[in-house]
Structures are given as structure tokens and as C-alpha cells.
Amino acid sequence: MNEVYLIAGMAVVTYLIRYPLFAVAEQIAFPDFLSRALQYVPPAVLAAIIFPSTLMPEGTLQLNYSNPWLLGGLVAALVAWRSRNLLVTIVAGMIAFGVCKWFLEA
Amino acid sequence: MAVTKTRPPMSELLAGMRNTTPLVIGAIPFGVIFGTLATVNGLSFQATIAMSVFVYAGSAQFIALGLLAGATAWPIIVATTFVVNLRHLLYAATLVPHVKNWSHLIRPPFAFWLTDETFAVVMNRWSEQKKPITTWYYFGSAFTMYLNWQLCTFIGLTAGRSFPNIAGWGLDFAMPVTFIGMLMPYLKSRVMWWVVLISGGVSVLAYALPHKLGLMLAAACGIAVGVLFEILVTRKGTR
Structure with missing residues (x-):
């Protein structure tokens, strides 16, 4: 029974975040500074997800060579920078991560 | 459109x-x-x-x-x-x-x-x-x-x-x-680098906040720095 409340609750709060601005889109005119601010949304949110997951994969800061998440992330960033290709980046990053993890555990 | x-x-x-x-x-x-x-x-x-x-x-x-x-x-x-x-x-x-x-x-x-x-x-x-x-x-x-x-x-x-x-x-x-x-394609200007570094830095520092509030705080800081940087640069008249 609690599962029903849980899922209904999660679904409702998530939808109440996603839908309202879509519903009234034509009535919204953002002031200039706000439209400027919104262009920084994608990089800001992506960075806020990437940094903790690569720098602190187990919840504490691991700024060292024995952190495969960090090493794999650096390789992915470099490949993304050079190749500009998302698929190549994902494959290269996963391989780098796997190799680092395997070496560190061996 | x-x-x-x-x-x-x-x-x-x-x-x-x-x-x-x-x-x-x-x-x-x-x-x-x-x-x-x-x-x-x-x-x-x-x-x-x-x-x-x-x-x-x-x-x-x-x-x-x-x-x-x-x-x-x-x-x-x-x-x-x-x-x-x-x-x-x-x-x-x-x-x-x-x-x-x-x-x-x-x-x-x-x-x-x-x-x-x-x-x-x-x-x-x-x-x-x-x-x-x-x-x-x-x-x-x-x-x-x-x-x-x-x-x-x-x-x-x-x-x-x-x-x-x-x-x-x-x-x-x-x-x-x-x-x-x-993320990488966005890093084409100095302001974008600042947005990413500040947002990323705050997300690490604020990681322990309850209910994953750190993510929103970090994004807000990154966006604010972007706007601030833009204002400072345009005021100086340099790009």
C-alpha cells in the first residue's frame, strides 16, 4: 500500500515540476537577466552531477590516481574535446574506466 | 517560428x-x-x-x-x-x-x-x-x-x-x-568555464546537504557566476 503512495507522490511532484511552465509558455516573458541566466542552465546542472560522481564516487573526496572514476572522466573529457563525438566519448570513457578499475583491483 | x-x-x-x-x-x-x-x-x-x-x-x-x-x-x-x-x-x-x-x-x-x-x-x-x-x-x-x-x-x-x-x-x-x-561542447568561452568550475566546486563542497539539495545550490551558484561575469565584462566594454 505504501508503494502506491510512494509512486503516486513521486509521479505527482515530478510532473508538477515539469508541466506548469509548458502549460503557460506563451504568457511568460522573462526579464532580460533571466533569459541570460537560463543559457547557463545546461552546463551548470551537468557539472553539478558530474563533479561529485567522479571526484567522490564513494561519498568522500578521492583526488588521486587510484580513483578510476576520476581517471575515466578525464579520458572522456579529453576525447570529447578532441572528437566532438558523444558515442566515441562514451566508449572511450568506459574502456578507460574499465582498464583503470581492472589494474587497480589486480 | x-x-x-x-x-x-x-x-x-x-x-x-x-x-x-x-x-x-x-x-x-x-x-x-x-x-x-x-x-x-x-x-x-x-x-x-x-x-x-x-x-x-x-x-x-x-x-x-x-x-x-x-x-x-x-x-x-x-x-x-x-x-x-x-x-x-x-x-x-x-x-x-x-x-x-x-x-x-x-x-x-x-x-x-x-x-x-x-x-x-x-x-x-x-x-x-x-x-x-x-x-x-x-x-x-x-x-x-x-x-x-x-x-x-x-x-x-x-x-x-x-x-x-x-x-x-x-x-x-x-x-x-x-x-x-x-558538457564539453559548452566550454567555448571563459564564462562557461567559470560556470562549470563554480557549479562543480560547490556541488562537491555541498555534497553532504540533506535531500541532495547540493545539486540545486551548485547549479544556482554556477548560473549566478555566469550572469555576474557577463555583467562585469559588458560593463567594461571588453569581450
């Missing part, structure tokens, strides 16, 4: 699907691991499917599992979901100038399908490829992501049992690596 009407629907649909494919590949391990871990963490088979079908928010679903494992009460999990998903409000706000041109009929499902991935793909269409965000393009991206998430949840729920250690394989690295690939 009458261009919406003049672009052929089929090619827009296919372009949306095609440009979402790399992100789908990045999301596969994520979805499969979710399906695998769900029942281990005390969610029933039906509830796991229902969560992916009706909530459809990957990171919130994962965090819910973590909280369920700690026997957290459902209202707390719902509150955490709210905070974790607040970033979608920023996405919706960013999309407002484009959504204006869409019919009201399609807005409810399209809003439901708004995810990190679809947002990244449609914004890329606009800012990198300099093309309008058509409804067919959006649908191609959104539907591909949605279908993939349902399939992966189901695969994890059923076949995942044969691989009980799958969560320890490091496949969850697929998500940060996908996001890194999406």
Missing part, C-alpha cells in the same frame, strides 16, 4: 531519434541496474515497473531505492524526489521560448518526457545545429528515451537476477561519462 511547419515530420522524427542514440546507450546500464537493484531494495515487481512508467526520472528513482533500503518513510522520499527533480524546472524555463509554438494538446505528454537527456539533445539542436526545436524532433528524442528506460527496467527486473553483482561492475560510470560528453 513557422519553420516548425515546413520541416518534414519524418526527417525531424528520425533526426531526434538519431541524435538521442548515444544517450540511450549511456542510459542502458543505468536502467538495467535500476531494475536489478529495485527488488533487492524492497520494491515489488509491479511497483518497479510503475515507477519507471509513471515517474520516469532516473536519478530520483535511484535515490528512492537508496532511501527505501534505509527504510525511509515514503513522504521523505517524495520530498527528496521533489528537490532532486527541481532541475527540470530550469529545463522547462529554458524551453519556454520554443514550447510557445507548440499545440496545447502535446504539451502534457511532452512535459512528462522532459529528462536530462532529451533536454540536452533538443538544446543542442538549437544552440549547436542552429535549427528550430520542432515537435517531431522532440518526440523522436523523448519517445526513444522513454521506451529504452522501460525496456531496461524490465530487463534488469527479469534477467538482472542472473547477474547479482552487476551493480559492482562499474557500469554506472556510463551516466557521468555521457554527461561529460554533453
Whole structure:
């Protein structure tokens, strides 16, 4: 029974975040500074997800060579920078991560 | 933007699907691991499917599992979901100038399908490829992501049992690596570097905040620094 409340609750709060601005889109005119601010949304949110997951994969800061998440992330960033290709980046990053993890555990 | 009407629907649909494919590949391990871990963490088979079908928010679903494992009460999990998903409000706000041109009929499902991935793909269409965000393009991206998430949840729920250690394989690295690939194209100016470094730095420092509030705080700081930088630079009259 609690599962029903849980899922209904999660679904409702998530939808109440996603839908309202879509519903009234034509009535919204953002002031200039706000439209400027919104262009920084994608990089800001992506960075806020990437940094903790690569720098602190187990919840504490691991700024060292024995952190495969960090090493794999650096390789992915470099490949993304050079190749500009998302698929190549994902494959290269996963391989780098796997190799680092395997070496560190061996 | 009458261009919406003049672009052929089929090619827009296919372009949306095609440009979402790399992100789908990045999301596969994520979805499969979710399906695998769900029942281990005390969610029933039906509830796991229902969560992916009706909530459809990957990171919130994962965090819910973590909280369920700690026997957290459902209202707390719902509150955490709210905070974790607040970033979608920023996405919706960013999309407002484009959504204006869409019919009201399609807005409810399209809003439901708004995810990190679809947002990244449609914004890329606009800012990198300099093309309008058509409804067919959006649908191609959104539907591909949605279908993939349902399939992966189901695969994890059923076949995942044969691989009980799958969560320890490091496949969850697929998500940060996908996001890194999406982030790099934005780093074309000094202001963007500042946005990313400040947001990233704050997200690490604020990691311990309850209900994953750190994510929103970090994003807000990064955005604020971007605006501040822009104001300072334009005031000086240098670019």
C-alpha cells in the first residue's frame, strides 16, 4: 500500500515540476537577466552531477590516481574535446574506466 | 517560428531519434541496474515497473531505492524526489521560448518526457545545429528515451537476477561519462568555464546537504557566476 503512495507522490511532484511552465509558455516573458541566466542552465546542472560522481564516487573526496572514476572522466573529457563525438566519448570513457578499475583491483 | 511547419515530420522524427542514440546507450546500464537493484531494495515487481512508467526520472528513482533500503518513510522520499527533480524546472524555463509554438494538446505528454537527456539533445539542436526545436524532433528524442528506460527496467527486473553483482561492475560510470560528453561542447568561452568550475566546486563542497539539495545550490551558484561575469565584462566594454 505504501508503494502506491510512494509512486503516486513521486509521479505527482515530478510532473508538477515539469508541466506548469509548458502549460503557460506563451504568457511568460522573462526579464532580460533571466533569459541570460537560463543559457547557463545546461552546463551548470551537468557539472553539478558530474563533479561529485567522479571526484567522490564513494561519498568522500578521492583526488588521486587510484580513483578510476576520476581517471575515466578525464579520458572522456579529453576525447570529447578532441572528437566532438558523444558515442566515441562514451566508449572511450568506459574502456578507460574499465582498464583503470581492472589494474587497480589486480 | 513557422519553420516548425515546413520541416518534414519524418526527417525531424528520425533526426531526434538519431541524435538521442548515444544517450540511450549511456542510459542502458543505468536502467538495467535500476531494475536489478529495485527488488533487492524492497520494491515489488509491479511497483518497479510503475515507477519507471509513471515517474520516469532516473536519478530520483535511484535515490528512492537508496532511501527505501534505509527504510525511509515514503513522504521523505517524495520530498527528496521533489528537490532532486527541481532541475527540470530550469529545463522547462529554458524551453519556454520554443514550447510557445507548440499545440496545447502535446504539451502534457511532452512535459512528462522532459529528462536530462532529451533536454540536452533538443538544446543542442538549437544552440549547436542552429535549427528550430520542432515537435517531431522532440518526440523522436523523448519517445526513444522513454521506451529504452522501460525496456531496461524490465530487463534488469527479469534477467538482472542472473547477474547479482552487476551493480559492482562499474557500469554506472556510463551516466557521468555521457554527461561529460554533453558538457564539453559548452566550454567555448571563459564564462562557461567559470560556470562549470563554480557549479562543480560547490556541488562537491555541498555534497553532504540533506535531500541532495547540493545539486540545486551548485547549479544556482554556477548560473549566478555566469550572469555576474557577463555583467562585469559588458560593463567594461571588453569581450
